[in-house]
Amino acid sequence: MALCVSVANLSGETISLQVDPEHSVAELMRLLELRSVAPILGLVTSKGLLQQHARLKDALGGELTATMVHGRRDQCYKQRHCVALRLGGAVAVVGRKGRGALRERLSEVVHLQATREAFAAIRTNGEVMAWGSPDAGGDCSAVAAQLVEVCALHSTDGAFAALTRWGKLLTWGCAWHGGDSREVSEDLELCCQVVATRGAFAVRRTSGEVVVWGDPSTGGDVRATGERLVRVRKLFANAGALAALREDGSIVTWGSHENGGDSRQVQSQLVDVLEIHCAQKAFAAVRSDGRIVTWGALSGPVKQAPEIQLQNIREVVGSNAGFAAILQDGSMVTWGQQDECDCSHLLEELSTSTVRELYATSGAFCVLLAHGGLRCFGRSDLGGEGALEEVVQVAATLGAFAALRSNGSVTAWGHRLMGGEVPSHLERALQSEVTQVISSEVAFTAVRSDGSLVRWGHPHYTRCGVIAAF
Structure with a gap:
């Protein structure tokens, strides 16, 4: 019945x-x-x-x-040594001691952010706590007294930035990665947007001016643009470069040339831009006429971008230098680096299916369909080969995917050192009763119904094995 x-x-x-x-x-x-x-x-x-x-x-x-x-499942890609997951209304962090692991669950957390070796959390009272490697932002004592009424956290590989409700920005962690903002501290008032690359921060003020600091090679120095960044509408960042969308629809880029910090080759096409989407080493600008202009680490054959109206895009996901977009009708389009976004072998099936979610590694994509089917494309060594049914959840590291099936089992594939291969002694623990899978940068953690955790991934950063109920 x-x-x-x-x-x-x-x-x-x-x-x-x-x-x-x-x-x-x-x-x-x-x-x-x-x-x-x-x-x-x-x-x-x-x-x-x-x-x-x-x-x-x-x-x-x-x-x-x-x-x-x-909402999408929590990910903490920047962390290499630990993973954070919500258990019983609290946050549990497991992994290497001194790199962010916690002995007890952390309650009253409303937002969590990670560097490579540390975490920072906003509590319900608006205060911030940080832990993990002090060199990577695990110690916020120098600015702790000022960390009140914090509404947002951002991070590079080694530093954190906290934005307060009245627009003041505070930083701590590795100076080279943006943890030391004293030279620009007078300008870090009335801030309304913060973005971060792997090594630098950029802030847009309510006046439309932009302030940057951190590693010059990844966007911490804007002088190379030869322009003063004013009348900026929105900022965008990938792993090593930044882009500023101005009020007149033009674009200014800076940072690593390989990541798209140099847009001179396409500058004449970057007019009347409405939005920018980011991959790890590339950008894609959507113009008012529906045309998409892509630049960055595009080597070898490139799949041309389709003409898409911005209002038709539901979500865009980037890999290394490839892009995939879910449209409002549930269909999907791809463009960018050919070996990352070639889904020609799936076109017939995708034309009759509704795409529910998209996931990406640093060179491949995973498509979760509405009926629970899963299909992959892109570089095979980074997870681009795979097809499963009855999938309820997907997680991704930089080089591998893991899928939770409706029967409680987990399947992983992709780069062996990034979680794509489950050690033989853990296979049985992943055959049933798994309720959730979480990813860090190079490892996966599966939560079982009895509260125990199963971890696998890069052996240098991850202690593979079963952890008793946390």
């Missing part, structure tokens, strides 16, 4: 569905995503978060109402 389940989102809108009680929670989530478009993080009832692999009749326990939480 079918169940009539009413599911509301956080804004109060309700969707009612007839469902088979023998189906899994994951199958209900897929049906809801077809109706609500946005990805669903989870379903919550008065009993708490529903486990995705559980049967509906068991998970609901007689309840016929639930709330869906939208």
Whole structure:
């Protein structure tokens, strides 16, 4: 006998569905995503978060109402040694001691940010705490007294920047990576936007002026542009370069030439720009006429960008120098570095399927379809080969993907040293009862239903194995 389940989102809108009680929670989530478009993080009832692999009749326990939480799963790509995950309403951080691991769960966290070897968190009272390697931002004592009413955190590889509610910006961590902002401190007032590369920060003030500092090779020095950055509407950053979109629709770029800091070859085409999208080493500008202009680390054959109106784009994901976009109708288009974004072998299937989510490594893409199918394309050594069914969640490191199936098992593929190969002694622990998969830069962590964790990835940065219930 079918169940009539009413599911509301956080804004109060309700969707009612007839469902088979023998189906899994994951199958209900897929049906809801077809109706609500946005990805669903989870379903919550008065009993708490529903486990995705559980049967509906068991998970609901007689309840016929639930709330869906939208959003993408947490990732902390910049961290190499640790991973942060939410467990029981608190944040748990596991990994190497002295690099960000915590012995106890951290409660009352509203936002978390990571460098390569440290974390910083905003608490519910607006204060900030930092931990991990002091050289990478794990010690904020020098500015702790000023870290009040903080509303946003940003990070480079080795430093943090905190934006307060009244527009003041404070930094700490590795000086070379932007942790020392004393030379520009007088200009770090009335800030309204902060972006970061691997080694530099850039701030847009309410006046439209831009202030930069940090590693000059990754955007910390704007003098090479020969222009004063004023009347800037929005800032954009990838791993090593920055782009400023001006009020007149023109673009100014600086930073690593390889990453797109030099846009002279396409400068004449960068007019009437409405938006910019970022890959790790490339930019793509969408013009008012629908044309997309791409520049950066584009070597060898390049797949030309289609003409797309900005209002038709639901989401854009970048790899190293390739791009993939989900359109509002659920279709997908790609452009950029040919070996990263060639999905020609999937065109027939994708033309009849709805794309739910996109994920990327530093050279490949993973497409999660509305019916739970998963398809990959791009560089095979970085996760570009793979096809699975009944997938409920995907996570990505810089070189590998991991997929959680509806039966609670996990499959990983891609670069062996970035989590693409599960050690044989851990295979059994990943065959069932996994509820969530989280990624750091070079490793994966799977959460099991009994609270234990399974970790695998780069052996230099990750202690592979099973961790008792945290």
